[in-house]
Amino acid sequence: MNFMGYRRRNGSVGTRNHVLVFPTVICASSVADMISRAVPGTVSVTHPHGCGHLGKEKEHIIKTMAGFCSHPNVAGVLLVGLGCELITPELIAGEIAKTGQRFEILSIQAEGGTNATVEKGKVLAAGLLEEAAAAGREPVDISELIIGTNCGGSDTLSGLTANPAVGVAADILVTEGGTVLLTETPEMIGAEDALGRRVADEGIEKRIREITSATEALAKRAGVDIRTSEPSPGNKEGGLTTLEEKSLGAVLKGGTSTVRQVVDYAEKPAEKGLIIMDGPAHDAVSNTGMIASGAQVIVFTTGRGTPLGAPIAPVIKVSSNSGIYRRMKDNIDINAGDILDGEASIKTIGERIFGEIIEVASGKLTKAEMLGHNEFAIHSLGLSV
Amino acid sequence: MSLSALVLHKNDNVATAVRPLESGDSIDVEVADCAVKIVLLQSIPFGHKFALRDIGRGERIIKYGETIGQATASIKKGEHVHLHNVEGLRGRGDRP
Numbered sequence: 001m002n003f004m005g006y007r008r009r010n011g012s013v014g015t016r017n018h019v020l021v022f023p024t025v026i027c028a029s030s031v032a033d034m035i036s037r038a039v040p041g042t043v044s045v046t047h048p049h050g051c052g053h054l055g056k057e058k059e060h061i062i063k064t065m066a067g068f069c070s071h072p073n074v075a076g077v078l079l080v081g082l083g084c085e086l087i088t089p090e091l092i093a094g095e096i097a098k099t100g101q102r103f104e105i106l107s108i109q110a111e112g113g114t115n116a117t118v119e120k121g122k123v124l125a126a127g128l129l130e131e132a133a134a135a136g137r138e139p140v141d142i143s144e145l146i147i148g149t150n151c152g153g154s155d156t157l158s159g160l161t162a163n164p165a166v167g168v169a170a171d172i173l174v175t176e177g178g179t180v181l182l183t184e185t186p187e188m189i190g191a192e193d194a195l196g197r198r199v200a201d202e203g204i205e206k207r208i209r210e211i212t213s214a215t216e217a218l219a220k221r222a223g224v225d226i227r228t229s230e231p232s233p234g235n236k237e238g239g240l241t242t243l244e245e246k247s248l249g250a251v252l253k254g255g256t257s258t259v260r261q262v263v264d265y266a267e268k269p270a271e272k273g274l275i276i277m278d279g280p281a282h283d284a285v286s287n288t289g290m291i292a293s294g295a296q297v298i299v300f301t302t303g304r305g306t307p308l309g310a311p312i313a314p315v316i317k318v319s320s321n322s323g324i325y326r327r328m329k330d331n332i333d334i335n336a337g338d339i340l341d342g343e344a345s346i347k348t349i350g351e352r353i354f355g356e357i358i359e360v361a362s363g364k365l366t367k368a369e370m371l372g373h374n375e376f377a378i379h380s381l382g383l384s385v
Numbered sequence: 386m387s388l389s390a391l392v393l394h395k396n397d398n399v400a401t402a403v404r405p406l407e408s409g410d411s412i413d414v415e416v417a418d419c420a421v422k423i424v425l426l427q428s429i430p431f432g433h434k435f436a437l438r439d440i441g442r443g444e445r446i447i448k449y450g451e452t453i454g455q456a457t458a459s460i461k462k463g464e465h466v467h468l469h470n471v472e473g474l475r476g477r478g479d480r481p
Contacts, residue, residue: 156432159449160391160401190475194451227475239401239432241446241466242473245453252449340403342388 001176004362005140005296006072010100013144014072015296015361017135018043018312019128021078021121022069024092025050025085031114032080035121042078042125045311045376049384050087057383062087064266064378066095067292069103073312075132076102078125080117083109104128137363143177143272145361148290148298148313149253150183152283155303155320156238159249161346162301162320162336168350169299169357170255170274179272181290182254184281185215189226190244191251195276199259207262211278253301265379266292283308284377287315297361299353307331309373314366316356333367390429392416392437394450399434399466401448406435426463434466446471 006014021044023032029046036044049061069077069092077096079089089105096103104124111117149166151158170180188195189212196205219226231240240246260271262278266289269275279289283306287298291313298313300306303320305328319325322337334353338344344352360366389410390400395417406412406429414421414437421437429435434448440460445452454473460466 157403160393160403164393190473191451194449227473236468239430239434239467241434241468241471242454243475244451244473245448248449248451248453339391340388346393 001142001358002139003142003145003358004137005144006075006135007138007140008072008100012072012099013140013296014074015145015314015363016073016312017075017132018073019076019078019125019132020044020069020074020312021080021125022065022092023047023050024065024079024081024087024089027051027082027085028080028108031108031117031121032078034114034118035078035080035125038118038122039125039129041129043311043374045374047376047378049378049380050081051085052384053086054383054385057381058086060265060381061378062091062095064289064292065092067266067268067294068288068312070096070099070101071291071294071312073296074101075135076104076128078104078106078121078128080121081105081107083107102128102131141177142173142358145173145297145357146179146181146269146293146295147173147357148181148183148287148293148295150283150286150290150298151250151253151301152308153302153304153306154250156240157320157337157340158301158303159246159252160320161339161349162303162318163249163252164346165336165339165349165353166299166301166318167252167255168347169353170253171257172351172354173357174255174257174273177272179269180254180257180274181269181277181293181295182251182274183277183279183286183290184250185211185278186219186226186281187247187250188212188276189216189230189247190242191247194248195251195259198256200261200271204259204262208259208276211262211276253299263293265289268294280379282377282379284310284375285379287313288376288378297357299357301336302332305331307368307371307373308375309366309368309371311374311376314360315368315373316353316360316366317368318353330371331367390414390435393448396447396450398437398440398447400437401434402429402431405429405431424463426461427465429465436460436462436464436466438462440466
């Protein structure tokens with residue numbers, strides 16, 4: 001099965017053809033934003049990182065930024081820095097050059113201030129846009145597709161309608177040779193047995209238990225015992241009885257196929273099929289990590305409703321109930337609430353989601369893209385001073 | 386027609402109400418493509434679970450085809466299944 005994608009020089013495939021203006025440090029965020037606003041068709045992000053990171057955190061931030069900037073959904077990137085930061089444009093350029101990514105570099109101190117940098121940035125960004133316009137879509141095998149799965153603003157029905165339906169779509173994609181990322185490690189606590197029974201080898205099961213144990217230990221250091229705090233009082237009122245029940249409802253998004261690999265946040269999988277990415281259960285942070293890991297499309301379930309998008313990848317939102325679909329129709333792409341209305345089965349909605357993934361991968365805009373939602377956040381390991 | 390309750394796996398011994406259900410209601414649920422009728426012994430709030438068959442004390446509660454906890458009391462078919470008669474093996478929000 002094929003979708004229509006952008007084949008890049010290094011062989012990777014994009015579902016979008018963005019020109020990204022990326023600040024490598026917070027000090028360059030406003031300038032990057034000014035350049036992007038002045039050159040319609042480009043996209044920019046803001047973030048609080050780039051300086052003060054220690055050891056492992058520095059490597060982690062570089063890996064995430066490099067994964068994002070070299071993503072096949074990005075035709076070219078303008079890296080903007082200040083000049084005295086820890087993570088310079090040159091440093092990120094060195095990383096993304098290994099992938100053959102097209103880039104330009106600017107530093108505010110070297111250019112002589114905001115106005116001079118913006119003026120030069122406008123010219124560079126326009127040049128990248130012109131080059132990007134030469135790229136065209138071509139039929140690409142679906143095995144090149146990586147989707148990220150996520151949920152946020154979940155409700156009582158998320159684990160009954162939207163998550164299992166996304167799981168059906170995930171299983172179809174894996175059967176067709178594609179790749180599915182499942183993340184949100186805190187929501188795997190209690191689901192280790194279920195996940196551990198369908199792994200490619202024993203090392204993966206061990207790794208799943210390691211990442212959930214590490215997350216529990218992290219919470220304990222913050223004074224929280226997840227086993228006594230989850231499910232939350234609101235969850236229990238909504239009908240969730242145990243931690244296992246909550247987590248099992250969350251991991252359904254990844255489907256039921258064999259877990260092929262466990263990767264770190266923003267790490268690129270070496271395998272195809274179902275992949276677990278260790279990461280937090282924070283919507284925009286999870287999306288950013290999965291995109292940096294290579295996801296070209298995100299599928300996001302919600303019960304309470306969320307407008308979330310991402311700067312360089314389409315985010316398909318699936319509602320768990322018809323009420324929120326009607327109230328937030330400008331934000332939701334597919335309604336799994338039809339299952340409760342007796343109008344469709346989980347399988348039917350899952351097939352509908354799969355069809356939408358192929359169409360969106362081939363260029364159909366999501367609601368979040370139409371509205372310009374560009375939420376971006378990098379996971380912090382808490383090792384910055 | 387709107388559904389009353391959902392069962393996600395053929396091995397499940399509980400169903401989840403997807404609208405508020407009253408004690409005495411006779412509920413049609415679909416378990417692995419087979420229609421099953423359950424008479425509720427208690428009212429079941431939206432999102433809460435009820436037993437699809439009698440469950441003995443200490444028996445596993447199965448949802449999604451997986452264990453979500455164990456019964457701390459015997460539970461009759463059609464009874465509410467929640468914190469008062471289930472404990473998690475990994476935690477249930479108020480105690481480990």
